[in-house]
Amino acid sequence: MRRLLYVCLVVALLTTFAISAAPSAAQTDNLQSCVENYDASVDYFPQKTDLQFAVGWEVEYHNNYKIVRVTTPWRDATESFTYVLVQCGTPAPDTAADEALKAAQVIEVPINSLISMSTTDLPGIVAIGEVEKLIGLDSFLWTNTPEIRARIDEGKLIEVGSGAQVNVEAVLNAAPSLVMTNGFGNPDFDAHPKLIEAGIKVAVNGDYMETTPLGRAEWLKFTAVFFNREAEAGAYFSKVAEEYQRLASLTERVSTRPTVLLNAPFDNVWSVPGGTSYTAQLMRDAGASYLWADDTTTGAIPLSFEAVFEKARDAEFWINPSFYDSLKAVQDADARFADFAAVKSGNVWNYVARVNANGGNDYFETGAARPDLVLADLIKILHPELLPDHELYFYRQLK
Amino acid sequence: MAQTILKASYTPVIAAAPRYPARPVLPLMVALGAALLISFVASIAVGSVSIPLEDILTVLLGGEPTRAAWTQIVLNFRLPKALTAILAGAALAVGGLMMQTLFRNPLTDPFALGISSGASLGVALIVLTAGVGSTLLAGFSLTGDLGLALAASLGAAAVMVLVLFAARRIQHNYGLLILGLMFGYAFGALVSLLLYFSVAERIQAYVNWTFGSFGGVTWRQMNIFAPVVLIGLGMTLRLRKALNALLLGETYAQSMGIHVARARFGIVVSTALLAGAVTAFCGPIAFLGLAVPHLARAIFRTADHQRLLPGSAILGAIVALVADLIAQLPGAGVILPLNAVMALIGAPVVITIILRGRTTRAFER
Numbered sequence: 001m002r003r004l005l006y007v008c009l010v011v012a013l014l015t016t017f018a019i020s021a022a023p024s025a026a027q028t029d030n031l032q033s034c035v036e037n038y039d040a041s042v043d044y045f046p047q048k049t050d051l052q053f054a055v056g057w058e059v060e061y062h063n064n065y066k067i068v069r070v071t072t073p074w075r076d077a078t079e080s081f082t083y084v085l086v087q088c089g090t091p092a093p094d095t096a097a098d099e100a101l102k103a104a105q106v107i108e109v110p111i112n113s114l115i116s117m118s119t120t121d122l123p124g125i126v127a128i129g130e131v132e133k134l135i136g137l138d139s140f141l142w143t144n145t146p147e148i149r150a151r152i153d154e155g156k157l158i159e160v161g162s163g164a165q166v167n168v169e170a171v172l173n174a175a176p177s178l179v180m181t182n183g184f185g186n187p188d189f190d191a192h193p194k195l196i197e198a199g200i201k202v203a204v205n206g207d208y209m210e211t212t213p214l215g216r217a218e219w220l221k222f223t224a225v226f227f228n229r230e231a232e233a234g235a236y237f238s239k240v241a242e243e244y245q246r247l248a249s250l251t252e253r254v255s256t257r258p259t260v261l262l263n264a265p266f267d268n269v270w271s272v273p274g275g276t277s278y279t280a281q282l283m284r285d286a287g288a289s290y291l292w293a294d295d296t297t298t299g300a301i302p303l304s305f306e307a308v309f310e311k312a313r314d315a316e317f318w319i320n321p322s323f324y325d326s327l328k329a330v331q332d333a334d335a336r337f338a339d340f341a342a343v344k345s346g347n348v349w350n351y352v353a354r355v356n357a358n359g360g361n362d363y364f365e366t367g368a369a370r371p372d373l374v375l376a377d378l379i380k381i382l383h384p385e386l387l388p389d390h391e392l393y394f395y396r397q398l399k
Numbered sequence: 400m401a402q403t404i405l406k407a408s409y410t411p412v413i414a415a416a417p418r419y420p421a422r423p424v425l426p427l428m429v430a431l432g433a434a435l436l437i438s439f440v441a442s443i444a445v446g447s448v449s450i451p452l453e454d455i456l457t458v459l460l461g462g463e464p465t466r467a468a469w470t471q472i473v474l475n476f477r478l479p480k481a482l483t484a485i486l487a488g489a490a491l492a493v494g495g496l497m498m499q500t501l502f503r504n505p506l507t508d509p510f511a512l513g514i515s516s517g518a519s520l521g522v523a524l525i526v527l528t529a530g531v532g533s534t535l536l537a538g539f540s541l542t543g544d545l546g547l548a549l550a551a552s553l554g555a556a557a558v559m560v561l562v563l564f565a566a567r568r569i570q571h572n573y574g575l576l577i578l579g580l581m582f583g584y585a586f587g588a589l590v591s592l593l594l595y596f597s598v599a600e601r602i603q604a605y606v607n608w609t610f611g612s613f614g615g616v617t618w619r620q621m622n623i624f625a626p627v628v629l630i631g632l633g634m635t636l637r638l639r640k641a642l643n644a645l646l647l648g649e650t651y652a653q654s655m656g657i658h659v660a661r662a663r664f665g666i667v668v669s670t671a672l673l674a675g676a677v678t679a680f681c682g683p684i685a686f687l688g689l690a691v692p693h694l695a696r697a698i699f700r701t702a703d704h705q706r707l708l709p710g711s712a713i714l715g716a717i718v719a720l721v722a723d724l725i726a727q728l729p730g731a732g733v734i735l736p737l738n739a740v741m742a743l744i745g746a747p748v749v750i751t752i753i754l755r756g757r758t759t760r761a762f763e764r
Contacts (some may be wrong), residue, residue: 336471
């Protein structure tokens, strides 16, 4: 009896193996290798990306290639960037014949190596499990992400310099499948014109132009499409987005919304974030009454010190006062800061808790990919009763 | 053409050509004084925040205005800003006048000695380096709200000492001019390096500083700024004769019994004080120091420093007040970079003057 049971079990196991080893009719995962027998009827990207919040880029799937368009690479951009990502081992579409794809860069995916020129890319690279394929950074100075720091310490990464000062020879020598960089539409600052001219594939990342925290974080999916890691990026981002929305819903019913002043002036010019900017959105979701919330600018508004003083003298909180890390530093910079109510009551908070020795701030690195963590900090500051157990991650009260 | 100018430059002429006789001084001075007073009042009355005139008067007379914040705005923002503009404008104009005379070159300004580059390096060290600069200053126990100004002053002073040291060895004024340029390049290069290794926020802080502003001076800083500028301006009173003589060339000055080396020393020290203080507290304010002396020569129709020194000082103060007023875009809240405004309104004025050929004459004869 027992022997019969064993036989049955073995047979059952063997059948399972046989079934799983047989070529499946439909592929279920995006490939991490090249296709050996190309079949035009096969959908090689069964795991697709759909964008919920990001508005600066889009992706369109075909059977063996994806078309990625970065529509807002920088402010007031008149040019956009198109990429044709072709599954390795399959034929590229005829881009020369297509007017819309004529200027596109054709890139074979999944890419084998990447040089990143912005710290905001790094948490995403870790999230999709492609740390090993990162071969270079613009600079080691600003990096905080532990997984990447470990690679730096192991000597696995190279430094290539940033912006127009990029070391083209070093990049050529490293021969990455792709360089990812931010563009500003100004040849004095941009690295991509030089690199493209040298024949390097360059993805221009416009994450910083997104005006919502989740939109900015969703750009990790942009990194992921080059690695065929849509599934990993989607799973990671969904968790972040759900947590962000859960936190934001906590503040929907708050009875009081404390008034908030943001940033700090330099030489009489106080650049405050516009009412529809990234930071203003964070403030809204954190249950703050941001003093310039009614403004419609997405960027920053350069105001005079006296204009800000008149409006914000009595603001309850002063948040993000640039790089000041103590109340003394604030007052030393300009004695007139002492007249602000927030300074008098000590309600000055800044994202200076995680800054490395060179001034590289993790707020701009991890914070870009984890807006839920940033929002939790802000809610803890403005409405501590809503998150009694949260420990501040990026922020610190200035003493 | 070049040769004629070269030859002509040895012809001693102080007064302007008879075609444009020098204007009578007293009425001009009264008019300029009135203009200065009007701009000063406007500068206090008008700003990015609209405050009714009667409230401003109430504040100035020590009363309670309609809104409490207005007291602080008038007393702690506008008043020190207007005073700073007057002092800085006068300082730069006088500094520019002296440099143009010393080098007999209409294109020089008070920063010809490389002083602003020295100050820029001082500021860059503080603003751009997260720890190094402030640690350095803490070593000198110079932290506090004067830290930035002191760093800039130290930078300016360092260049000044270098220039003065060189001035004793270099025989010709042109050598000094080239030396100043070289200091400028060298210090500028160091600043670029610091910028390259700095984070975005700090770069922004530094860039804002280079835009220039009269609004950063608080009353505490005024305690230092005002005396230094007044001392610098006071020194120039003793240099009038020497400046007139130098305009005609060093040889001529010597023949008139001027101790050239001593005069040069005095001019360099006072210009360094004036330009150094302004750069330290307001940032590198460009243009004013170059343009106002030309304006003054055109208005007074003279090359006589007896009139040009006070004339440039008052004109400089007026120009500074007006430029600052425009930069505030009254009522709009938004603020424009002062240096941009200065150049935008000033360049056409200077171009007109040059085209009418009234000002460069002093250098051609």
